[in-house]
Amino acid sequence: MSTHSVGHVSAQCARFDEPLTLKSGAVVPAYELVFETYGKLNAAGSNAILICHALSGHQHVAGYTDPERIKDTLGWWDNMIGPGKPIDTEKFFVVGLNNLGGCHGSTGPSTPNPATGHPWGADFPLVTVEDWVQAQARLADRLGIDAWAAVVGGSLGGMQALQWTIDLPDRVRHAAVIAAAPRLTAENIAFNDVARQAILTDPDFHGGNFYQHHTKPARGLRLARMLGHITYLSDDQMAEKFGRRLKGEGIGYGFGVEFEVESYLRYQGDKFASWFDANTYLLMTKALDYFDPAHATDGNLAAALAKATAKFLVVSFSTDWRFSPTRSREIVNALVHNGQDVAYAEVASNFGHDSFLMKDEQYHAIVRAYMGRIET
Amino acid sequence: MTENAIALGRPDFDVISGWVQPNERVLDLGCGDGSLLKLLIATRGVRGWGIEIDNAGVLAAIGNGINVIQSDLEAGLSGFEDGEFDHVVLSRTLQTVRHTQRIIEEMLRVGREAVVSFPNFAYWKNRMAVMAGRMPVSEDLPYQWFDTPNIRFFTIADFDALCDEMGIAVRSRMVLDEKGNTVVEEANFLGSLAVYRLASG
Numbered sequence: 001m002s003t004h005s006v007g008h009v010s011a012q013c014a015r016f017d018e019p020l021t022l023k024s025g026a027v028v029p030a031y032e033l034v035f036e037t038y039g040k041l042n043a044a045g046s047n048a049i050l051i052c053h054a055l056s057g058h059q060h061v062a063g064y065t066d067p068e069r070i071k072d073t074l075g076w077w078d079n080m081i082g083p084g085k086p087i088d089t090e091k092f093f094v095v096g097l098n099n100l101g102g103c104h105g106s107t108g109p110s111t112p113n114p115a116t117g118h119p120w121g122a123d124f125p126l127v128t129v130e131d132w133v134q135a136q137a138r139l140a141d142r143l144g145i146d147a148w149a150a151v152v153g154g155s156l157g158g159m160q161a162l163q164w165t166i167d168l169p170d171r172v173r174h175a176a177v178i179a180a181a182p183r184l185t186a187e188n189i190a191f192n193d194v195a196r197q198a199i200l201t202d203p204d205f206h207g208g209n210f211y212q213h214h215t216k217p218a219r220g221l222r223l224a225r226m227l228g229h230i231t232y233l234s235d236d237q238m239a240e241k242f243g244r245r246l247k248g249e250g251i252g253y254g255f256g257v258e259f260e261v262e263s264y265l266r267y268q269g270d271k272f273a274s275w276f277d278a279n280t281y282l283l284m285t286k287a288l289d290y291f292d293p294a295h296a297t298d299g300n301l302a303a304a305l306a307k308a309t310a311k312f313l314v315v316s317f318s319t320d321w322r323f324s325p326t327r328s329r330e331i332v333n334a335l336v337h338n339g340q341d342v343a344y345a346e347v348a349s350n351f352g353h354d355s356f357l358m359k360d361e362q363y364h365a366i367v368r369a370y371m372g373r374i375e376t
Numbered sequence: 377m378t379e380n381a382i383a384l385g386r387p388d389f390d391v392i393s394g395w396v397q398p399n400e401r402v403l404d405l406g407c408g409d410g411s412l413l414k415l416l417i418a419t420r421g422v423r424g425w426g427i428e429i430d431n432a433g434v435l436a437a438i439g440n441g442i443n444v445i446q447s448d449l450e451a452g453l454s455g456f457e458d459g460e461f462d463h464v465v466l467s468r469t470l471q472t473v474r475h476t477q478r479i480i481e482e483m484l485r486v487g488r489e490a491v492v493s494f495p496n497f498a499y500w501k502n503r504m505a506v507m508a509g510r511m512p513v514s515e516d517l518p519y520q521w522f523d524t525p526n527i528r529f530f531t532i533a534d535f536d537a538l539c540d541e542m543g544i545a546v547r548s549r550m551v552l553d554e555k556g557n558t559v560v561e562e563a564n565f566l567g568s569l570a571v572y573r574l575a576s577g
């Protein structure tokens with residue numbers, strides 16, 4: 001493991017005292033962003049890669065945080081990033097951060113509001129993908145990075161990579177937009193809303209200010225995660241993994257855990273609810289719903305992307321029905337229409353939307369080949 | 377042939393190079409590892425994109441820095457708008473495509489001109505092979521009958537007839553022998569590979 005891992009890592013924290021005006025008009029007076037870095041920034045500052053996280057991700061992308069518990073504390077994209085890995089830390093300086101509004105150390109609903117001394121809770125403003133790009137740009141300034149060699153992300157992270165190329169075209173040379181979409185469909189928003197309703201209607205939610213009540217809407221968050229989790233998997237994969245297998249000896253004619261898939265989902269839901277913040281979950285799903293760079297150009301995605309000067313790698317996965325290959329092709333088609341540089345791979349994978357986190361030979365070879373050509 | 381085309385063993389690439397201009401937008405259907413686009417970008421200064429379905433081809437093309445889009449040609453070019461490209465190229469692939477007319481129509485919809493190259497089944501050596509009772513195997517038809525990707529068997533004369541029937545204008549035609557030399561007379565007999573430049577009639 002040590003030969004291909006960035007090893008023992010720890011997070012750093014950057015504080016920003018200049019207020020950040022959000023797309024909604026709300027102002028975050030000051031904020032902190034926690035981040036991790038791997039590899040070395042070269043003298044020209046030209047080998048930096050930003051990794052943008054998805055709904056439940058964070059700054060801990062690669063390596064491990066506890067040498068005693070390496071396997072349990074591995075970063076969420078450790079299979080992709082490290083020495084000799086597709087995103088090679090021998091070549092690149094890689095930055096992972098926890099986005100504004102997150103719950104892994106960066107300023108968000110669960111961190112103290114300086115105005116009250118209590119957690120922000122319901123008072124924390126909703127944040128958009130555009131806002132994240134602005135906050136990430138300030139982190140780039142702080143790290144001495146004028147332009148990213150690449151901004152890379154899967155799912156909601158891919159949307160941030162896309163937004164970077166539109167909002168700050170001079171500051172991103174390549175964008176890897178993986179398992180993403182140019183905007184959510186009604187079906188996607190519907191799934192998100194059911195997840196939100198599960199949280200919002202949990203009696204322990206207390207209008208978002210559950211911290212003061214020393215409780216949390218664990219039931220709602222658990223349900224939200226269970227629903228979300230189903231949409232990140234594929235039908236085939238679930239059939240293969242669980243089928244109709246029973247947990248116990250036979251059918252019990254009751255509502256306890258009977259099928260293995262029930263047991264799995266409840267376990268995943270419980271685990272998630274134990275460490276994730278419900279307000280952050282709400283905020284992240286809203287950021288997803290609001291994302292629509294083509295809104296400003298009357299729905300014309302090509303027009304929205306016309307300003308981009310980056311080169312693109314777009315990757316989709318055959319069984320991803322949350323953000324299907326068709327959605328990635330919308331991005332590709334818009335870029336081709338504009339005469340922009342784009343490589344697109346549609347990877348045959350059995351793991352649905354979560355494929356972007358999996359170690360797949362073709363997928364990793366493609367990222368490796370693309371990253372290998374980036375000049376630093 | 378130029379040194380590049382010789383190195384690639386693809387004399388039709390030279391012909392295609394001569395038909396594109398700097399800064400034109402070129403779409404290469406079935407681009408493989410992107411060799412043709414790489415050549416056209418390097419020697420003619422075009423802007424290129426390629427379509428490829430095969431995993432190994434897509435990976436190699438990305439390694440070559442080519443704008444490759446992984447997609448199935450049979451699914452058509454529906455993602456592209458009318459007239460988006462100056463040239464749409466289909467080199468040595470038409471004989472492997474099921475929906476022959478549709479792909480040609482689509483090429484001429486998204487491109488100002490279509491460039492098509494294909495092996496001529498009426499080449500004299502191929503005729504000899506069939507006369508001798510065996511399916512032809514040659515420089516331009518390098519497969520055995522049981523492992524060939526080719527599903528459409530046609531000749532230069534057949535293709536001319538199809539263009540006529542579809543109302544397609546043949547702007548240029550170059551016919552090459554197995555060595556890559558230009559064939560002028562008796563093309564359908566002496567030509568092993570044909571390269572056409574087409575436009576809507």
